[in-house]
Amino acid sequence: DAGITQSPRYKITETGRQVTLMCHQTWSHSYMFWYRQDLGHGLRLIYYSAAADITDKGEVPDGYVVSRSKTENFPLTLESATRSQTSVYFCASSPSGTSGTDGELFFGEGSRLTVL
Amino acid sequence: AQSVAQPEDQVNVAEGNPLTVKCTYSVSGNPYLFWYVQYPNRGLQFLLKYITGDNLVKGSYGFEAEFNKSQTSFHLKKPSALVSDSALYFCAVRDDPFDKIIFGKGTRLHILP
Numbered sequence: 001d002a003g004i005t006q007s008p009r010y011k012i013t014e015t016g017r018q019v020t021l022m023c024h025q026t027w028s029h030s031y032m033f034w035y036r037q038d039l040g041h042g043l044r045l046i047y048y049s050a051a052a053d054i055t056d057k058g059e060v061p062d063g064y065v066v067s068r069s070k071t072e073n074f075p076l077t078l079e080s081a082t083r084s085q086t087s088v089y090f091c092a093s094s095p096s097g098t099s100g101t102d103g104e105l106f107f108g109e110g111s112r113l114t115v116l
Numbered sequence: 117a118q119s120v121a122q123p124e125d126q127v128n129v130a131e132g133n134p135l136t137v138k139c140t141y142s143v144s145g146n147p148y149l150f151w152y153v154q155y156p157n158r159g160l161q162f163l164l165k166y167i168t169g170d171n172l173v174k175g176s177y178g179f180e181a182e183f184n185k186s187q188t189s190f191h192l193k194k195p196s197a198l199v200s201d202s203a204l205y206f207c208a209v210r211d212d213p214f215d216k217i218i219f220g221k222g223t224r225l226h227i228l229p
Contacts, residue, residue, distance in 0.1 A: 033216070033217065035219070040221070041221060042122075042206065042219055042220055042221030042222040043160075043206060043219040043222070044219075045216055045217070045218060045219075048216045056216070058216060059218070090159055090160070092159075092160075094217070103148050103150075103165065103167065103210060104150065104162050104165060105150070105152070105160070105162065105208075105217060106162075107152075107159035107160045107161070108159055109158065109159050110157075110158075110159055
């Protein structure tokens with residue numbers, strides 16, 4: 001199906017475990033982003049990527065790792081999960097440029113992560 | 117570094133009245149400004165954007181926003197609120213077309229019947 005999909009949609013894990021959240025988009029958008037949403041903090045950018053093999057830190061990158069070997073995939077890994085990483089995670093993609101839909105973000109449905 | 121401020125956590129408006137959700141921003145260059153809406157348990161949906169041109173931008177569901185460069189503001193407006201407009205609204209800014217997008221903390225809009 002066309003669009004942007006996240007998996008898993010719900011995940012419960014324990015402190016110290018490694019967790020990977022997957023994000024896949026079918027539009028061949030250049031940019032991809034990971035945000036976390038927390039009450040009182042809104043959406044905060046974790047990492048973003050301008051193209052395959054190009055990633056950069058956002059506002060809250062500590063404790064997270066990303067990779068982008070293919071344009072369509074942008075997995076987010078929590079190498080050793082902590083309770084403070086309990087959150088809803090949103091992946092988004094964006095075409096480059098400034099015309100049409102360029103610059104807009106297209107969001108996935110979110111992944112709700114609970115770290116016990 | 118760019119930043120966005122939404123000074124109101126919540127805005128309450130009676131149905132049929134005009135609504136305004138406030139947003140101010142800070143960027144080093146020319147801003148690319150966006151409004152998104154989030155309904156419960158859903159991802160964010162695009163409402164409108166300002167890249168260049170007319171300061172008044174029209175978007176989805178009858179919403180519009182006014183870009184004010186001198187006040188560095190991009191307030192979201194609607195002439196007549198509907199109960200179905202109740203949702204969480206986010207303002208966002210991009211410093212240039214090839215950079216990250218930063219969001220405000222969001223404003224919860226309650227439209228009272």
